[in-house]
Amino acid sequence: MAESTTAKYDVKREHRELYAPSAKDFAIVEVPPMRYLAVDGHGDPNTAAAYREAVLALYAVAYTVKFASKRSLGRDFVVAPLEGLWWAEDPSAFVARDKGAWSWTMLIAQPDWIDEHALAEAVAAVRAKAAKAGDPANPALDLVRLERLTEGTSAQILHVGSYEDESPTLARLHDEWMPQHGLTFNGPHHEVYLSDPGRTAPEKLKTVLRQPVRPA
Numbered sequence: 001m002a003e004s005t006t007a008k009y010d011v012k013r014e015h016r017e018l019y020a021p022s023a024k025d026f027a028i029v030e031v032p033p034m035r036y037l038a039v040d041g042h043g044d045p046n047t048a049a050a051y052r053e054a055v056l057a058l059y060a061v062a063y064t065v066k067f068a069s070k071r072s073l074g075r076d077f078v079v080a081p082l083e084g085l086w087w088a089e090d091p092s093a094f095v096a097r098d099k100g101a102w103s104w105t106m107l108i109a110q111p112d113w114i115d116e117h118a119l120a121e122a123v124a125a126v127r128a129k130a131a132k133a134g135d136p137a138n139p140a141l142d143l144v145r146l147e148r149l150t151e152g153t154s155a156q157i158l159h160v161g162s163y164e165d166e167s168p169t170l171a172r173l174h175d176e177w178m179p180q181h182g183l184t185f186n187g188p189h190h191e192v193y194l195s196d197p198g199r200t201a202p203e204k205l206k207t208v209l210r211q212p213v214r215p216a
Contacts, residue, residue: 009077011109019081019192021208023158026177031151031212035114036083036107037061038147039140044099050140054106055082057126057140062108064122069114080109087188094189095171097164105188107147119146151187156210162202166209173211187212 012019017029039054062079070076085105088094093101123141130137155173159166170189178184192208 009075009111011080011111012078018156018210019194019208021156021158023160026155026157026173028213029154029156029210031149031154031210033148033150035110035112036147036149037065037110037119038105038107038145039143040103040105041143042103044102045104046099051104051106053138053140054143057138057144058082058106058108060126060138061119061122061141061144062110064125065110065114065118068118068122068125069111073113075111075113077111082193083107083109084191084193085188086191095167095174097167105147107149110146114146116146119144151190151210151212153186153214154190154210154212155181155183156208159205159207159209160203161205163197163205163207164202166207169209173209178211178213179216182216183213184216185211186214 011034015032015034018031021027021029037058039058041048041050041054043050045051059079059082066077066079084107086094087103088098088101090101123144126141127137155178157169157173159169190208190210190212192210194206194208195204197205
């Protein structure tokens with residue numbers, strides 16, 4: 001077993017400007033290239049089995065990668081919050097909450113030292129654990145990949161409240177704030193889920209709402 005040589009890595013601490021924005025108004029941030037575990041899908045996150053399977057697969061792999069890194073490399077890290085990229089052919093589908101039209105990529109940020117080999121070993125370990133327990137393998141395990149995103153200049157704000165109450169904030173961003181600042185879309189809508197919805201009242205949920213932008 002390798003000895004720990006570094007402090008525990010926490011993406012929320014290393015990139016505080018990305019994970020602790022103000023709730024008062026939109027702000028521009030420069031998002032550096034970042035590495036994620038990722039799974040793609042489509043449809044209403046409240047009802048689509050693919051969404052539930054994607055989230056379960058991401059967390060299972062993320063924790064397995066973390067423990068393997070600590071054990072074999074002596075490099076520990078805090079499992080990052082769930083994040084999501086969301087898009088639709090018509091961006092108004094978000095303001096209208098037309099969830100059946102949504103496509104998504106669910107994400108969990110990873111330290112730069114996590115590579116394809118670490119991912120493959122983690123997926124194999126999760127499969128073996130399920131087989132040993134006599135459980136069926138999660139089909140989303142076949143979809144987990146490492147993704148490197150470079151979002152660059154982005155507008156973001158902290159939303160406090162139910163996911164269902166995001167529409168006014170997104171409408172203000174899309175229809176007022178971005179045009180007033182001469183900006184347009186430059187990638188999918190990005191959300192960071194700072195709260196556990198299973199343990200947090202809807203009105204207290206904290207979500208980073210981020211939109212990559214470029215000059216219009």
